[in-house]
Amino acid sequence: MPEIIQLPQFTRDAEVRSGSFNEQANTIDVIWTTGATVRRRNWMDGEFDEELVVNPASVRLDRLNSGAPFLDTHSGYSLSSVIGSVVPGSARIEAGRGLATIQLTRREDAKGTVQDIRDGVIRNISAGYKIWTVEKQERKGRIPLMRATDWEPWEISAVPIPADPGARVRSGDAKLETFACQVVHSLADQNEIRRIRLGMEQRMAGLGR
Structure with missing residues (x-):
C-alpha cells in the first residue's frame, strides 16, 4: 500500500521577465518556477529539502492554461484580489523553467498595482502549487530530499517580499487546508528497506544467529 501524507499548498519565488510588458495587449511574462531545491519544514517530518522536477511529464499545467x-499576495478571498490571469495556453516548460504570460486587469481599483508591475517597481512573483507525488530519498548524515515528481501550480501572485522558502500559504482560518500526497521511496531506499526486513525475518526465524 502506498504511503500517503498530508501537505498544504506551498509557494515558490519567481520573477517578472524584465522588459516583457506588452503595452497593446496589457500583458507581462513571468518565470513561475526554476525547480531549485529549497529547505522546508513540517510538523510531521521536521526539516527536509524539496526539489521540484520541472519537465512536461511532472508538471500539471491544465489549471494554469x-x-x-494572477493574485495580489495569494489572497483568494475576494474578486478584488484578482489583478490578472494566465493567458490560456501560455503556460509551458522550457529548459527546466516554467514560463507564462499574464493578462493584467484594467480595473480602476487595481490601476496602481498594475502600474507598479509595468514599471518594474513590483518585481517579485510567487507561485502556489499542490504536490501529488513525491519521491523520498534518505541521505546519510543529511536531512531527507523530497523530489516532487507530480505537482500542479494553481495560481501565480504578485508579492511585496519574496516568500521565505520554508513558509506556507497562510489563510485567515485557524485550520490549514492540506491535500493527500503519495510518497514513493527511491530504489536505493527500497533495497535498504528490503535488506532490513530480510534481516529481521531471519533473526525471528533463528537464522541470523
Whole structure:
C-alpha cells in the first residue's frame, strides 16, 4: 500500500521577465518556477529539502492554461484580489523553467498595482502549487530530499517580499487546508528497506544467529 501524507499548498519565488510588458495587449511574462531545491519544514517530518522536477511529464499545467488567476499576495478571498490571469495556453516548460504570460486587469481599483508591475517597481512573483507525488530519498548524515515528481501550480501572485522558502500559504482560518500526497521511496531506499526486513525475518526465524 502506498504511503500517503498530508501537505498544504506551498509557494515558490519567481520573477517578472524584465522588459516583457506588452503595452497593446496589457500583458507581462513571468518565470513561475526554476525547480531549485529549497529547505522546508513540517510538523510531521521536521526539516527536509524539496526539489521540484520541472519537465512536461511532472508538471500539471491544465489549471494554469485554463486561465488561472494572477493574485495580489495569494489572497483568494475576494474578486478584488484578482489583478490578472494566465493567458490560456501560455503556460509551458522550457529548459527546466516554467514560463507564462499574464493578462493584467484594467480595473480602476487595481490601476496602481498594475502600474507598479509595468514599471518594474513590483518585481517579485510567487507561485502556489499542490504536490501529488513525491519521491523520498534518505541521505546519510543529511536531512531527507523530497523530489516532487507530480505537482500542479494553481495560481501565480504578485508579492511585496519574496516568500521565505520554508513558509506556507497562510489563510485567515485557524485550520490549514492540506491535500493527500503519495510518497514513493527511491530504489536505493527500497533495497535498504528490503535488506532490513530480510534481516529481521531471519533473526525471528533463528537464522541470523
